[in-house]
Amino acid sequence: MAVLGPGGVGGLLAALLARAGTSVVVLAGESTAQAIAERGLRLESRLFGNFGVMVETAPRLQSQVDAILITVKATQLERALERIPPEVAGRALVIPFLNGIDHVNFLRTRYPENVVAATIRVEVARVEPGLIRQTSPFASASIATSAGVQDRVEQLAAQLRSSGLEVSLREDETAMLWDKLALLGPLALLTTHERGNVGVIRARRRDDAIALISEVAAVAKAEGASPDPEATVRLFDAAPESFETSMQRDQATGRPLELDAIGGAVLRHAARAGIPVPVTARLVEDLRERESKRA
Numbered sequence: 001m002a003v004l005g006p007g008g009v010g011g012l013l014a015a016l017l018a019r020a021g022t023s024v025v026v027l028a029g030e031s032t033a034q035a036i037a038e039r040g041l042r043l044e045s046r047l048f049g050n051f052g053v054m055v056e057t058a059p060r061l062q063s064q065v066d067a068i069l070i071t072v073k074a075t076q077l078e079r080a081l082e083r084i085p086p087e088v089a090g091r092a093l094v095i096p097f098l099n100g101i102d103h104v105n106f107l108r109t110r111y112p113e114n115v116v117a118a119t120i121r122v123e124v125a126r127v128e129p130g131l132i133r134q135t136s137p138f139a140s141a142s143i144a145t146s147a148g149v150q151d152r153v154e155q156l157a158a159q160l161r162s163s164g165l166e167v168s169l170r171e172d173e174t175a176m177l178w179d180k181l182a183l184l185g186p187l188a189l190l191t192t193h194e195r196g197n198v199g200v201i202r203a204r205r206r207d208d209a210i211a212l213i214s215e216v217a218a219v220a221k222a223e224g225a226s227p228d229p230e231a232t233v234r235l236f237d238a239a240p241e242s243f244e245t246s247m248q249r250d251q252a253t254g255r256p257l258e259l260d261a262i263g264g265a266v267l268r269h270a271a272r273a274g275i276p277v278p279v280t281a282r283l284v285e286d287l288r289e290r291e292s293k294r295a
């Protein structure tokens with residue numbers, strides 16, 4: 001198994017899989033690879049415990065593997081894929097865990113046969129190269145399957161389950177991706193805009209949250225998903241107060257935001273379907289302006 005980008009999500013998955021006995025090669029930049037080669041991957045996790053594990057590292061995929069987990073940010077994706085030449089990837093499943101929608105088809109332009117969409121619900125951060133901290137009381141993944149790849153997807157799901165992750169298989173890729181964006185999109189935009197965690201936005205921006213949830217649901221429906229915005233509002237109301245999104249953390253640490261992959265995707269798909277999304281548009285515009293001033 002290869003993991004491209006051993007940050008929060010990639011480091012967590014690589015550490016769990018390696019601990020469970022899967023052979024893992026981590027594809028990373030030079031300094032991160034060196035830190036991991038020297039000290040291993042170290043996980044601090046309220047769900048999985050604290051442990052360290054040694055994994056192989058490489059600057060690019062050099063030999064055939066069964067599956068390649070893609071766990072870089074959307075803003076890093078195109079450059080990072082230079083580490084996975086299509087001719088070496090061959091028949092390997094390519095499974096992106098990025099938030100957003102459009103990366104899946106983008107990946108299919110490079111690896112036409114074997115891209116399998118996935119989503120992950122977890123709160124995890126790379127504290128320093130090789131040191132991963134997982135803080136949420138939940139960690140679960142969904143993977144889309146279809147006839148041509150069913151056996152291999154089931155095998156991958158079994159490997160991930162035996163590493164401790166909850167995994168469900170879904171047959172409707174579009175609905176799975178929009179289900180994730182239904183809550184994550186509004187949370188990411190609002191926590192970043194307000195510079196506060198979920199507790200803060202619940203107290204100060206609940207009306208905006210409800211409007212965003214309903215706008216994203218309208219777009220999801222137009223795309224063929226079956227959103228349930230009332231259920232999403234209930235999840236919003238039940239989310240842990242201290243929950244922070246990675247977009248909000250990226251803003252706080254001055255890193256590029258996945259604004260286009262998350263907010264931009266909603267706007268693009270809304271425009272295509274002719275659905276008005278004024279609250280999403282206002283927030284995305286504000287955040288783009290903030291980003292451009294920072295650049």
Ligand SMILES: NC(=O)c1ccc[n+]([C@@H]2O[C@H](COP(=O)([O-])OP(=O)(O)OC[C@H]3O[C@@H](n4cnc5c(N)ncnc54)[C@H](OP(=O)(O)O)[C@@H]3O)[C@@H](O)[C@H]2O)c1
Pocket residue numbers: 004005006007008009010027028029032071072073074076079080081083097098099120121122123124125126129246258
């Ligand atoms: N974090 C979460 O809780 C969470 C939850 C659900 C979904 N997601 C989604 O998962 C995706 C990954 O997020 P994340 O939080 O795990 O990001 P992250 O912690 O920033 O990790 C990204 C990793 O990619 C590496 N990377 C960047 N450019 C690279 C390149 N050219 N070649 C190889 N590696 C490269 C980074 O390397 P360096 O370490 O060298 O910088 C880093 O290790 C995002 O789409 C995010 O929205 C995140």
